[in-house]
Amino acid sequence: MDDPVAAxxxxxxxxxxxxxxxLYSQTSAKLMGVLLRMLxxxxxxxxxxxxxxxxxxxxxxxxDPARGRGMTWLIAVARNHAIxxxxxxxxxxxxxxxLDLAADPAPRAETxxxxxxEVRRISDCFATLEPARADALRGAxxxxxxxxxxxxxxxxxLNTMRSWxxxxxxxxxxxxxx
Amino acid sequence: xxxTPLPPHxxxxxxxxxxxxxxxxxxxxxxxxxxxRSDAGFAARIAAWEERLSPLNADYAExxxxxxxxxxxxxxxxxxxxxxxxGWFGWALGGLAGAVAVLAFVALPLLxxxxxxxxxxxxxxxxxxxxxxxxxxxxxxSRSAGSAAPPGQVHELWLIPPGxxxxxxxxxxxxxxxxxxxxxxxxxxxxxxLEPAGGSPIDGxxxxxxxxxxxxA
Numbered sequence: 001m002d003d004p005v006a007a008x009x010x011x012x013x014x015x016x017x018x019x020x021x022x023l024y025s026q027t028s029a030k031l032m033g034v035l036l037r038m039l040x041x042x043x044x045x046x047x048x049x050x051x052x053x054x055x056x057x058x059x060x061x062x063x064d065p066a067r068g069r070g071m072t073w074l075i076a077v078a079r080n081h082a083i084x085x086x087x088x089x090x091x092x093x094x095x096x097x098x099l100d101l102a103a104d105p106a107p108r109a110e111t112x113x114x115x116x117x118e119v120r121r122i123s124d125c126f127a128t129l130e131p132a133r134a135d136a137l138r139g140a141x142x143x144x145x146x147x148x149x150x151x152x153x154x155x156x157x158l159n160t161m162r163s164w165x166x167x168x169x170x171x172x173x174x175x176x177x178x
Numbered sequence: 179x180x181x182t183p184l185p186p187h188x189x190x191x192x193x194x195x196x197x198x199x200x201x202x203x204x205x206x207x208x209x210x211x212x213x214x215r216s217d218a219g220f221a222a223r224i225a226a227w228e229e230r231l232s233p234l235n236a237d238y239a240e241x242x243x244x245x246x247x248x249x250x251x252x253x254x255x256x257x258x259x260x261x262x263x264x265g266w267f268g269w270a271l272g273g274l275a276g277a278v279a280v281l282a283f284v285a286l287p288l289l290x291x292x293x294x295x296x297x298x299x300x301x302x303x304x305x306x307x308x309x310x311x312x313x314x315x316x317x318x319x320s321r322s323a324g325s326a327a328p329p330g331q332v333h334e335l336w337l338i339p340p341g342x343x344x345x346x347x348x349x350x351x352x353x354x355x356x357x358x359x360x361x362x363x364x365x366x367x368x369x370x371x372l373e374p375a376g377g378s379p380i381d382g383x384x385x386x387x388x389x390x391x392x393x394x395a
């Protein structure tokens with residue numbers, strides 16, 4: 001499959017600095033969007049973005065194009081770093097302040113075109129879940145909300161939330177594989 | 179939705195899914211990461227979940243990154259080699275001596291590559307960071323952000339081979355720590371723990387892990 005981002009990551013693994021610049025210019029706005037939404041604060045998101053591109057260069061050799069797309073891998077690096085930061089916060093107040101920033105999902109038109117079919121499919125699958133469970137899954141993925149924050153928000157015990165997420169994920173998987 | 183116990187196969191897949199979802203408590207999260215490093219099947223489950231949930235990424239709006247950020251990342255990853263003393267002196271001599279000096283000045287950097295960035299280590303909140311560099315046969319670890327360990331404690335540096343036990347490389351204080359070669363191998367881990375003053379009293383770390391990073395290729 002044609003994946004220009006994956007090609008750039010592979011060139012980074014071969015120490016190609018020009019490819020790193022091209023990768024940065026093509027993907028930094030998306031990763032900044034991810035970090036801003038999850039961390040909620042611009043200064044921290046900028047700091048995290050530096051960290052993320054440092055890791056992307058140093059770990060580029062671990063990217064395996066057979067396992068997934070380049071953009072998916074980059075976003076996973078960014079999300080994992082954001083989650084580490086959120087979990088290390090003293091009170092783990094993850095996501096609560098990010099809610100206001102979260103309201104404007106406006107991906108570029110081309111991204112929308114590529115992703116529209118897949119997005120519709122996952123949306124359809126989310127629609128088969130109970131709304132409160134679907135909401136918890138989205139809150140965890142998009143904002144990095146912890147069990148504590150999710151169970152407080154839904155007004156249910158921690159263990160119940162864990163079971164919601166686990167079963168919700170497996171049900172999504174089943175639905176997507178149909 | 180019935181809440182009966184999950185079969186073991188689903189248990190692993192559910193754990194990988196939850197890791198990708200990001201909802202695991204920190205200790206479970208670290209355990210899942212450690213397992214993914216040694217268990218290729220589990221790592222593949224994680225990659226599959228990343229791809230499966232990736233349509234949700236369309237929900238992240240783009241936001242411009244600050245203009246100077248790429249330059250900062252490049253400065254960190256690709257430090258410029260230190261200028262060699264003596265090279266310029268040759269210019270002043272003129273004639274043959276000058277030509278020889280110029281040749282040496284040009285050739286030296288080719289023979290001896292500049293410092294190579296091996297790893298960037300940062301605490302989870304980014305407040306403390308160290309960089310490990312390989313330069314002219316030495317491993318140099320210096321603090322690039324934050325301050326030293328609190329009074330009565332010290333940051334201790336460890337080298338961990340894949341699947342092996344941590345080996346102490348020394349204590350990180352105000353001055354950069356310089357250790358003669360060999361170059362640590364790519365894929366090995368550098369880790370920093372908080373230890374009592376003087377370093378860990380036993381053959382291995384006792385204090386909490388402050389940060390770690392894998393050495394680049």
